[in-house]
Every structure is written in C-alpha cells, then in structure tokens.
Amino acid sequence: METLIMVGQLLLGLSILVGVHEWGHMVAAKSFGMRVEKFSIGFPPKIWGKQIGETEYSIGAIPLGGFVKITGMIDESLDTKTLNAEPEPYEFRAKPAWQRLIVMMGGIIVNVITGIIIFIGLALVNGEAYLPKDKLNEHGIIAYDLGEQLGFKTGDKILSINGQEYERFSDLLSPDLLLGSDNYYTVLRNGEEIRVEMPNDFIDKFADKKNRVSVIEPRIPFSVQSVVPGSLASDAGLKAGDEIISVNGVQTRYFDQLSAILDSLKGQPITLQAKRDGEIVDMSTTVGGDGTLGFIAQYELDYVSRDFTFTEAVGEGTYNAFAVVWLNIKGFQKMIAGDVDVRKSLSGPIRIATFFGGTWDWNNFWRIVGLLSMVLAFMNFLPIPALDGGHVMFLTWEIVTGRKPSDRFLENAQKVGMVILLSLMAFVIINDTISLF
Known part of the structure; x- marks a missing residue:
C-alpha cells in the first residue's frame, strides 16, 4: 500500500507540474495567434484524447513529461514535413523572434509562478516553528x-x-x-x-x-507522560510526571542517556531514581528484552512558533521558492568541482517517489510539488537543445544578431538534445534502481 501511495503522489504531482508547464506554452502561443495542434500530459501511446477546436487534448501512457505541438516549430516530435513550404501566418516560425521567445519561456514562467504560489500557501497555512x-x-x-x-x-x-x-x-x-x-x-x-x-x-x-x-x-530533557498499564514501569511504580534522573547510579537527565543505558542492560534488573513532586523516589525493576520499560516520554524543548500575515507569507514563500533555484545552482557548482558524486545528486522518478513518502500527507505533498516546480523551471532553462533553454538560447542569438539559425541546424540541434536527454533519463532511472539495493 505504501508503494501505491508513493506512486499515486508522484503521478499526481507530475501531472500538475507538466500540465501547468505545457499550459504556459500553449496560452502564450495562442495569444500570439499560433496554431496549437496538440496538448498532452504524458508521452504516447495515447490513452485518452479529445479534439477541441484546432487542438487535441490528450493523456499519454508514459507519465514522465508532456508536450505541446505548435505548428511550424521544430520540437521533440522532429516533424519537419512542412518546413520546406512558405510559412503560414499561424505558424511558430512565421512570428517575430520576441514572440517565439515568450512562447518558449511560457512554461518556465508558469512553473516559477506555481512554485511561488505553493510556497506562499504553505507559509500562510503552517507558519513556522523552530528551536532557537x-x-x-x-x-x-x-x-x-x-x-x-x-x-x-x-x-x-x-x-x-x-x-x-x-x-x-x-x-x-x-x-x-x-x-x-x-x-x-x-x-x-x-x-x-x-x-x-x-x-x-x-x-x-x-x-x-x-x-x-x-x-x-x-x-532533550524528558519526563514521563504516561505509563503503559501492566508494563515493567507500571509494576515498578513509575507515574506520569516523574523525571527519571538515574539508572544504577548513572545520570539519565536526557533521553539519549536513558536509551543508551537501557539498551546495554536488556533483560537485567536495575534500580532507578525518579524525581516526583520535588522528592527522590527509589524503584527497582527489570529492563525489557527490547531495551524499554513501558512508558511514553514527554520531551521538554521550547520551540518558537509564529503565524505569518499574508504580506509576510508572500515574502517568506517567494524567498523559499527562489532559494530552491539558488541551491540548484550551488549544487551544479559542487558537481563541477568534483565535491559531489553525480550518482548521489541526480534523482529520477523512483527516488522522487520516495520523497513523497508512503503516507498521504498533503502538507508534504505540496511542499515537494512546490520544490519540483522550481527545479523543473531551473532545469528547463538550461541551454540544452530540446529543452526550453535551448530554444531560448537560439532565439536570443537571433534577436541579438538579427540572424536566424537555419531550420536544418535547429533540427540537428534538436536531435543532439534528444540524445542527451534520453541518455540522462536512462542514467537516472538505472541509478535510482541501483540505489534501492
């Protein structure tokens, strides 16, 4: 069941992120009069589709991404059959470079906005709690x-x-x-x-x-919150509110001290002292075979907690969202410097699923989705052909120099980019699988 919950959260999270990303491309394209032929969450084979106007909306069987097919654009489909003809006014290639740049930035921008909104919502709902x-x-x-x-x-x-x-x-x-x-x-x-x-x-x-x-x-200092009825602690006379201060004469002010000594005396008789209403009480008992006595501890640390106003949540959430991007940049610097093993740093779908966990916690779910939204924006902005950042790189070159790369060049660059991305995807999936063992 835990595995199903992990997979369910992963699929829902990816569907949200891919959906808003591709929606950003589609809305920008349609706003400039470009024809959008397909909008898909997931890759083929198609398991559902519906034609609405000029666009077919579909869900693919491989839920690791998605795509928008814009007429006249060289993308991952490598559909170039219309590129030899004169461009129609509704084609991507017929539009000014600045419009094409906005279309390619659309998905990244929407992912950033999504991440910021999620982190603002989390700050507003949860506030913060910390140990000063x-x-x-x-x-x-x-x-x-x-x-x-x-x-x-x-x-x-x-x-x-x-x-x-x-x-x-x-x-x-x-x-x-x-x-x-x-x-x-x-x-x-x-x-x-x-x-x-x-x-x-x-x-x-x-x-x-x-x-x-x-x-x-x-x-952590501790006291006894409650005693399990019929347990060794109960038989010894331990009561709620007691502070266990020593075992066999060894100080146990902190819970780690108590755990360590009980673990070393499994099954053995012990004497313990507890402070109760300001007085010292002596007791005798035997440590259980699992190193426990049979009580629930109450931990005594003073955490500071506060709620955010909406304005404070906007500042906190925006900061937390862009901190994800900054940490990704520093992570890449660490990998380039050789301080970080790439195998431990890059995560694929299997490892990402484990981040969600085996229980459905909406707070954790949205935290991971917000983080992934910012990571997706950052990764897509990398200047690799086949990623949005590759298109942005070529369009920026066109705007600055006034010279458009040839369709042949763009097609070959797209092929190279696809090889890089497929190789990277194969690497992270294999690496994820190995890390399970």
Missing part, C-alpha cells in the same frame, strides 16, 4: 555516527557558524551550508572552544542512503 540557538545550547546536541565523523561530540554547544551568529537549530545543516565551501563551526566542549571543520565533500556522505539518519539532534 539559546534554547538549543541550554542542553547541547546529540552527535550520531556521521556527526561524530564530522567532529561533533554529544553534549557540544554550538556557538557560531563560520564565525557568525545563527538563529535556529535548522541553520546548522541548512542546504545552503551543505552546498557551501570551507565551512566550520565553533563549539563549546567541556568549557573549551573548539573548531569543527566541515569537509567540502560532506554533502556526499550526507546524501548517501546509508546515512539517512540524523547527523546531530537537540539533546
């Missing part, structure tokens, strides 16, 4: 394996990033930081300030499927 630096440093961090490889230790208090103040816990491993270079942290450890360097290729380890656990997390 001062609350984080009351207790410090938990360092997991990858965090320890980086140089952190559990209990560290992080004072600054690159010598600069930071505002919240999420800043410590923000995408912008991970994609940067020569970054370092200043931490307070046992009363001493220590510099922790982040290697420029750290994002490669962070992106590895084997490291999909947290690098660092806030260290």
